[in-house]
Amino acid sequence: MIRAILFHIIPLILPFVVYGVYLYFNSRAGGDKTWGKTSLAIATISGLLLMAASLIALGLVSGEPSEGTVYVPPRFEDGRIIDSQIVPAEKKE
Secondary structure, eight states, X not given: OHHHHHHHHHHHHHHHHHHHHHHHHHHHTTOOOOOOHXXXXXXXXXXXXXXXXXXXXXXXXXXXXXXXXXXXXOEEETTEEEOOEEEEOOOOO
16 A cells, blocks of 8 residues: 555655755755745646656556456346456366
8 A cells, every 4th residue: 555655656746856956956056045936836747747647657557467357247137236247268278
């Protein structure tokens, strides 16, 4: 569970950390050391885009294996509704 949370939180926070490190080194060199509204907006949008990309990547690489399984849709049988299922496919030899 913690891995899934970190998988989504880290991409969201990463642009803020990178910009904070940039501001730290910029202030040591005598530059500006404030967070501007534009910088925060760009970091927020970048974080949200990275988080969306991580959600898409997780959706593409996780889940049930599609090979060797068959989806059986819900059906009405003997006056009852039978839920959908994913069952192993019958092997043809």
